[in-house]
Amino acid sequence: MNVTSEYISIGANRNPGAADWDSEGLQLLAFGADNSIALWDPLDHELRGVRSLLKGHTKTVNAVKFFPTKSSHISVLLSGSADHSLRIWRGHRAPEPQFELVETINEHQGPITRISSLLGSNVFATGGSDGIVKIWKLLHEPDFSAIRVELVQTITLAPRYFPLDLALATLDESSLVLAVAGTKSTIQIFISYDTQFQLVATLTGHEGWIRALDFTYETTDQDSDLLLASASQDKYIRLWRVHRGEDLPAVSSALNDPALGILGKSLSNKAHRIQSGTTKYSITFEALLLGHEDWIYTASWRHRGGKLQLLSTSEDNSLAIWESDPTSGVWVCIARLGEISAQKGSTSATGSAGGFWVGLWSPDTDTVVSLGRTGSWRKWTYSASNDMWAQKVAITGHVREVKGLCWSRNGTYLLTTSSDQTTRLFSQWKNGETSSWHEFSRPQIHGYDLNCIDSITDTQFVSGADEKLLRVFDEPKGVAQILDQLCKTVTASAQLLDAANVPVLGLSNKAIEVVGDDEPVETDGIDEREAIDPVSIVRKSTLEFDHPPYEDHLARHLLWPETEKLYGHGYEISAVATSNDGTLVATACRASSVDHAVIRLYDTKEWLEVKPPLKAHSLTVTALQFSYDGTYLLSVGRDRQWVLWERNADSVYTLKFSNPKGHTRMILDATWSSVEQSVFLTAGRDKAIKIWQITEKGVDLKTTVSADSAVTAVACHPKVLRNRIVFAYGTEAGYIGIGSSSSQALEQFDVNLVGTRLCPAKTISQLSWRPHEEDSKQQLAVASDDTSVRVFNISLDSYQ
Incomplete structure (x- = not known):
């Protein structure tokens, strides 16, 4: 029997250190996904999504970093987890990239939070929640056929704090520089003497925890200065200059920017004098980057088209690209991507993405990706002809346990429910000669963990959650059109509602109307076309796609209207099943007594309960299924018994057989x-x-x-x-x-x-x-x- 993987959907861990894009090697993007590491090629033209998952860690993966191999056939991946372990993986190009675990190291006493590696060096550093930074050497054969890791130094951070990011850079021929920052507002700078790092400076100025650090050389010249970017929860990015020699660098003209006057004392230009084994250096404050409105999670440098650019992501749902203005020297934001959301911070279906946690450059620097609160990736690619960044199809997935799934009756799409409180619809995009799987709709975004789901018809499903009732959803016209057009399904859409949304502070998806792009919307006689509440309406063009929908649309515009609620149970719903002809729904809830462990039946025409409920189990019923002709209903439970209920001439189910053991x-x-x-x-x-x-x-x-x-x-x-x-x-x-x-x-x-x-x-x-x-x-x-x-x-x- 031959089994192959057709599709994997999985959400990414919301941790700024849990993703990295290999600029060398196999050029894959690796990200932590629960206890696994997912491998994805965002530049794959066939859009195959996650190619494989690496298993091994026993707790959440917090840190992922590629080690620079200088080989296009070999990747080495370093991963750190809440299980305190550091793992080394080696990947090579077979027809499909294959990774294997090479070594597992348990030296940290707490979860590993960050890993930093350095191009052209075999040194890397790890930081953990034990308040310790460890310096390692990766010893390997030229072709990486043998890999060994050696612990070089353990640095206990004092005064104690947790490192949230580390950055390594080559200072000169004899020394490396290490920047460490985290749950304090200062940055510690260490320099290596022989093999041991020593603390040489503490940079002050930030007013919140520091989330991101990254070094780069300002130019490709041999005597170029080093620049350090630091990003903080105080909403600012600071740039620091490491300059060789006893003379201080010219004061940055950016410091004289009148817009920064309001910040007063925090812009002190105090020089920190440091020296390596051979040379003296100074570290001075270079520039302050203003523009983000909330915590900043990542900042990373790239030389693009002869210019130095910085990519930053923030809790304000934006991803920014910064560049120094050639005439004034002031750092300005040249591109801002993401969401400009009126409902900032809202986590409801119609609210914001809840921040961007990761921002990564592609190896060719013409694509950027970011990760949002929902575990989904967004991707933008630069178009030189339009001088614009255009959003492209990326990948999505659940971020908590997936508890239930079912196919539509005709098998055209797959529905899944999860403890992340969402229901998702996956199908195949048939795009010319190629086909690829994507999430096409997010029918339900809920306030309770979802436990079970079943299809009633091709356009209707029922789901049960950690609440006492079940909800029935009907496919809206907008989703039917997308599936018809992109997945080549055929939906009888005569009776379908237009679209749906979740009202603020609500749990139920309400049907809403789709209006033409030019139609004015009237509210109590006042034309509010200019200042319309985006929650209450959806424009026709919003639901017209020639590609699978992006995360912004999934989270807002592709909900399904809720048409019925089924009441009767006293506790959280545990199981649901629909008869093959779609006329009956059987449900059960969590129970510890005969009275609650009943099975309730509802007819799907009037949505009334078929009395009496079926009583036989004494503990939670874990699964229900109707036989294909509807003659029997099978139920099993935690009380170790299975029960067969038979339909009689009056279409009522009664106990036929049971086996208590x-x-x-x-x-x-x-x-x-x-x-x-x-x-x-x-x-x-x-x-x-x-x-x-x-x-x-x-x-x-x-x-x-x-x-x-x-x-x-x-x-x-x-x-x-x-x-x-x-x-x-x-x-x-x-x-x-x-x-x-x-x-x-x-x-x-x-x-x-x-x-x-x-x-x-x-x-x-x-x-x-x-x-x-x-x-x-x-x-x-x-x-x-x-x-x-x-x-x-x-x-x-x-x-x-």
Whole structure:
């Protein structure tokens, strides 16, 4: 059986140090994603998104940095995590880039927060929440076939603070300079003598924690001065000049800028005299960059087109590119990208992105990417002909555990729900000869963690969250048009509403109207075309796309209107299932008594509860599924029992069979086999999948499939393929197995494990086969607690 990865969606960790773009090597962008490291090529013309995930860390990845290899075939990646470990990965170009773990080092006593490396040197530095900076040497063969790491020095920061950024630079032939800053308003400068760094200066001036540091040479001349950029929570970027010689550099004319007069004393130009083993230097304050309105997270230099430019990102939802004016010497912002949002700081669906946490230059400096609060990336590419930065399609993903997923009834798109309180819709962009997966809509942005989801029709779904009710959503016209145009789906859109939004302080998505670009909008007789509330209206052109939507649109304009609420449960919703004909919805909630562990049924025409609720379980019902013809409803729960409910002549479900000892531990999932209506599978914490068959006398256990750890998800393929029942299961350890059993002799089964490199790093929460695929080629969607959503291609050619 051949299993390949079709698509991976995963959100990035919101940490300014948790991403880096390799300017040499394989030129990939690596970012921390929960406990894993995601690898993405933003310049890939086929827009394939995340290519692979590196597993190994046991806690959140905080710091990622590429080590400069000076080779286009080899990348070396350094990663630091909240698990206190530093890991070294080596990547090489096979047909697809492959990375392997080379070494794991546990020297820090706290989470590693930042890593800094230096071009042309084998020295790198790490900083941790233990208030310690460590200096390392990476010793390697010329082709990096062997890599060894040696600890050179441990610097305990005094007075103690946590380093939020480090910057290394070459000072002269004999010395390196290291800048360290963090949860204080000062920057410490260290210089290396032989191999040991010593503190030589403390730079003052900032009035908040310092988030970003970066060194660069001002020009490519041999005797060029070094410039240090520091960015802080005080909303300012400061530039510092490191000048060789005893004479001080000419006072920067930028200091005389009258606009800076208001800052008074904080612009002191005190010179710090320092010296390396061979030469004397001075460090002076050079310039103050004003423009950001909130905390600044990153600042990084690049020489672009003969000019020195600085890229900065801020909590104010903007990314700025700065350049020194050639005549006045004043640093000015030449490009400002991102969102200019009226609802700054709002985290609702219609609010802002919540800040940009990372800003990175591409190796060729003509593309920049930034990361926002929602875990999604934005990308801008410079167009020389228009002299403009244009936004391009980037990648998105969940930032907390993905708890539920389901395909639309016709298999054209995939819906997922997560503890990050969003529901997302993924589909394939069919762009000429190529096709690529993207997020096309964010139907639900909620105030509660979302637990479960199921499709009712091709344009309607129901979801359950950590609240007592379920919500039903209908696809809006705007989303249907995007899917029709870009994904070549066909939607019967006669009855669809226009669009939706979430009112401020609200939880429910309200339907809103789409108006033409030239139509005035009247409010109580006053034309408010000029000062319109962006929440209450959406212009037609906003929903016209020739590409997958950007994050700004996903977070604001592509919600689905909520059309129904289903009441009745007393606690958080735990499971939901829809009958195959879409006429019934079955739901359950968390429970510790028989009274709350009931299953409630709702009809989808009138949205009324079908009384009475079904009572048999004594603890939380973990999974529900209707048989394909609707004859049975299968429920399983934490009370270790499975229950079969049969539909009678009045279309009421009553208890038919139950097994109070179906498994020896709690049952976590269940699924019906396809055409053989009489076969179902259950999966439990007792590391077993059990295959049951309904006979005239009762229900027989046909066979038990054993797994290495608790089985948390199981899904049977909706069709019998070549006389075999095919099923997939996922475990608590993140492993996936594809099993099959002869439809004539269920006792005969075989299981193939998916390669660990392809499997998620944490518990698998749900699996779903894509409907309407060819018999030999199937697709399986996987939701996991490692925040990833994956789609696998599975070739079943071996089943004859």
